[in-house]
Structures are given as C-alpha cells and as structure tokens.
Amino acid sequence: MAYLIENNNKPKNVTEIHYLLQQISKYFLRNKGCKIIGTEVNMGFSDCSHISPMKDYFKVSAYHKTIPDCIGLKCNNYNWNKDCKSIIIEAKSSLSDYKNGFFAYADYTYIIAPLNIIPLDKIPKGIGLIEVDLDNYKPITPFDFTDVKITKRPSNRHKDLNISSNYYLDLIYNVANRYSNIDIFNKNEILLYDFEDFTKEKLEDKYNITNKREFKKKLKTLKIK
Numbered sequence: 001m002a003y004l005i006e007n008n009n010k011p012k013n014v015t016e017i018h019y020l021l022q023q024i025s026k027y028f029l030r031n032k033g034c035k036i037i038g039t040e041v042n043m044g045f046s047d048c049s050h051i052s053p054m055k056d057y058f059k060v061s062a063y064h065k066t067i068p069d070c071i072g073l074k075c076n077n078y079n080w081n082k083d084c085k086s087i088i089i090e091a092k093s094s095l096s097d098y099k100n101g102f103f104a105y106a107d108y109t110y111i112i113a114p115l116n117i118i119p120l121d122k123i124p125k126g127i128g129l130i131e132v133d134l135d136n137y138k139p140i141t142p143f144d145f146t147d148v149k150i151t152k153r154p155s156n157r158h159k160d161l162n163i164s165s166n167y168y169l170d171l172i173y174n175v176a177n178r179y180s181n182i183d184i185f186n187k188n189e190i191l192l193y194d195f196e197d198f199t200k201e202k203l204e205d206k207y208n209i210t211n212k213r214e215f216k217k218k219l220k221t222l223k224i225k
Contacts, residue, residue, distance in 0.1 A: 062101020
C-alpha cells in the first residue's frame, strides 16, 4: 500500500485496504472510458436480484445496499438507450466484508478485492471479480496498474435489470449532487453566519444535504445544535 497518499480524505469508518481498493477502482473506470465517476454515491434504491440465488451465503444486511463504492458512466454521443454503459465496482477487503453484500444495479458490476480472498464459486452469476496483489501492485500509467487483474469478467445485465435511459440521467444527477455538496460544505472558504438561525433539520431540508458525516463536521464549525 505504498502508493496510497497520506491525507485526511479517508473516512474513519473504513479500513485502509478498503479505501485503497476504492481509489484503484476510480482509475480502473477511467481506463475503461468512463468520463463520469463517483464514489459513495447514494442511488436511492436497493436491488438484491444478484444475490437472491445465494441467499444462504450472504448476510441479512446484504439486501439493503443503496450506495456503491465506485460507479462510472461511459457514453458515446449521449445516446442514452444504445451507447451508454454504467459500471459499478464494489470494494471488499475481506471475505466477511464481501458477505455483507454489495450494490449491483448497473450494466456491469465488479467486485474488487485482495488476491485469493473470495472464492470464484461464491461470485454471483453476471458479476465480475478484480483481484489486487497488495504486495506487488504499482502504477504503470496514469490509469493502469500492474498486479490488478480481472479474474472473472462480468456479463451485461442491462436487459435482465430492465435499465432505462432515466437510470443514466439519475446516475449523473446523483454524482453531481454528491460532489456539489462536498464542494460547498467541505471546500467553502466563507463562514456563513446566516446559518445560525437554522436548525440541523432545516438545513438538511433547505440544502438537500445527503452526506451526513461531512455535514456534521460543518455543523460543528458553524456552532449549530
């Protein structure tokens, strides 16, 4: 993990391995041609059709996933019905983490995990697997690495999931909404004293805040109870 830059961006509730896999996923999607990429984007719904045939293997929590670790959109000429493809990559740092389930409502879905921790026969039909050799991986181009290999390729689940063009528009909106909130509330250089008259609930309603963890930090700065 020598190539993971030391900064304060890693959430406290995730492991360093999980965070690293998530960062590699962003570059993997870019290398696949995705121009719109987001992490921890709330898609607003859950889907468990991919794990239903293996319900005895996954934990109960696996059926309530709405936020993929990394999601990307690749479009040619923005022909929503024919030329767009969505790709999800879910980071799993351990087999136990994998059994917690993952969001997979996309044209293609991968699991990314350290080498040899997830048995291939436990990967649901249609889902792909990317394995990372944590001891030997290294960047070789801006968007590619050695020892980051596709062990199992995913199949296109577009028809199976009945994905409509509205899904792609929702994906773009959700990515834009997340990063707009980050830009406003994490990178804002102005102390907004007018917020003092608002309660936390009013702020969430007025500004459509969705990232509660980052928002709580801002609330402390603004001294809002």
